[in-house]
Amino acid sequence: AQSVAQPEDQVNVAEGNPLTVKCTYSVSGNPYLFWYVQYPNRGLQFLLKYITGDNLVKGSYGFEAEFNKSQTSFHLKKPSALVSDSALYFCAVRDTGGGKLIFGQGTELSVKP
Amino acid sequence: GAVVSQHPSWVICKSGTSVKIECRSLDFQATTMFWYRQFPKQSLMLMATSNEGSKATYEQGVEKDKFLINHASLTLSTLTVTSAHPEDSSFYICSARGATEGTDTQYFGPGTRLTVL
Numbered sequence: 001a002q003s004v005a006q007p008e009d010q011v012n013v014a015e016g017n018p019l020t021v022k023c024t025y026s027v028s029g030n031p032y033l034f035w036y037v038q039y040p041n042r043g044l045q046f047l048l049k050y051i052t053g054d055n056l057v058k059g060s061y062g063f064e065a066e067f068n069k070s071q072t073s074f075h076l077k078k079p080s081a082l083v084s085d086s087a088l089y090f091c092a093v094r095d096t097g098g099g100k101l102i103f104g105q106g107t108e109l110s111v112k113p
Numbered sequence: 114g115a116v117v118s119q120h121p122s123w124v125i126c127k128s129g130t131s132v133k134i135e136c137r138s139l140d141f142q143a144t145t146m147f148w149y150r151q152f153p154k155q156s157l158m159l160m161a162t163s164n165e166g167s168k169a170t171y172e173q174g175v176e177k178d179k180f181l182i183n184h185a186s187l188t189l190s191t192l193t194v195t196s197a198h199p200e201d202s203s204f205y206i207c208s209a210r211g212a213t214e215g216t217d218t219q220y221f222g223p224g225t226r227l228t229v230l
Contacts, residue, residue, distance in 0.1 A: 041226065045221070106154075
């Protein structure tokens with residue numbers, strides 16, 4: 001069965017420091033991987049995706065993610081965190097059957113000044 | 114580009130009434146739309162997948178007679194919560210996937226907060 005795991009419920013980072021939000025996946029075949037961000041009482045905003053090609057994917061708002069096939073990971077990163085980055089982050093993999101997204105449980109990122 | 118809207122953004126209704134939520138893709142044609150439910154501090158739970166012009170496919174455990182989904186056009190899908198009860202109170206989010214370039218990406222609406230009294 002395909003699945004996504006975000007091992008950290010919460011990540012705390014000081015403003016200006018680099019941040020990493022972890023994601024591991026389990027799929028059969030080549031994965032289609034996504035990161036979304038959710039601000040309170042809002043829908044999800046698309047950040048970036050990996051389909052094929054370069055393992056380092058650059059997305060919106062200065063975020064990037066590194067696809068690592070051997071470790072089955074797709075960690076989200078940003079070199080310098082902003083207070084406004086504080087939000088709930090979801091990693092997702094596209095189901096190879098029907099095309100629906102399978103979400104991780106979410107990681108709450110808190111960036112303090 | 115790739116904007117999805119939802120209406121209403123919030124709704125309060127009495128128990129036993131029905132509520133309709135609209136999901137629109139504003140600048141692209143959405144061959145597939147998805148409806149999710151989200152509880153506080155939790156991940157999204159997929160309720161159903163709808164393809165334009167055909168019946169929705171519901172996830173296991175979701176009552177299709179209670180959560181009616183219609184995807185009558187390439188830009189509009191509706192979710193009707195029939196005979197709503199307090200346990201149906203939740204945050205409902207739709208997403209849409211297009212028919213052209215970038216079809217692997219789902220774009221999400223801002224969500225609808227439903228409160229059933």
